[in-house]
Amino acid sequence: MNRHGIFSAGCTLLLAFGLASTAAAGAATPPKIHWKSEHITLPTSDLTFSGPGGQVLNTYCLMCHSADFVNEQPAVPLATWKIEVSKMEKAFGAPIPANQIDHIAEVLYQRFGPPKP
Numbered sequence: 001m002n003r004h005g006i007f008s009a010g011c012t013l014l015l016a017f018g019l020a021s022t023a024a025a026g027a028a029t030p031p032k033i034h035w036k037s038e039h040i041t042l043p044t045s046d047l048t049f050s051g052p053g054g055q056v057l058n059t060y061c062l063m064c065h066s067a068d069f070v071n072e073q074p075a076v077p078l079a080t081w082k083i084e085v086s087k088m089e090k091a092f093g094a095p096i097p098a099n100q101i102d103h104i105a106e107v108l109y110q111r112f113g114p115p116k117p
């Protein structure tokens with residue numbers, strides 16, 4: 001490469017650098033963000049079951065949903081609770097031993113009482 005070649009390569013580089021920095025400076029400056037805090041009060045929730053039978057429900061139900069989620073369901077007949085607990089096991093994969101399903105359904109039925117007419 002002769003002297004002239006080195007010179008023009010240097011010029012080209014300088015020019016490219018100059019253009020790039022002009023483009024960066026010319027880029028739209030981001031809009032100013034005004035952050036502000038909001039305060040909300042979340043509803044309180046019963047996360048665990050208490051009272052009679054609470055222990056077995058805490059063991060088998062809380063890994064997927066809160067106690068409140070179950071407590072808010074309507075009262076249903078005992079047979080429906082059995083179907084419901086079986087569904088948790090068969091359809092949703094709850095690790096409920098087969099010999100606990102009837103017992104859990106009974107616990108739920110006792111807690112909720114008979115369906116309201």
Ligand code: HEC
Pocket residue numbers: 057060061062063064065069070073084085087088092093094095096104108
């Ligand atoms: C492996 C996860 C898992 C476990 C453990 C589990 N459930 Fe569920 N449960 C679900 C899912 C998923 C739903 C459906 C949620 C939805 O529809 O938004 C559900 C829904 C319910 C419902 C609402 C009615 C329905 O059929 O959608 C009740 C009642 C319920 N579960 C009771 C129980 C009880 C009682 C236990 C413990 C014996 C239990 N669940 C354990 C996953 C589970």
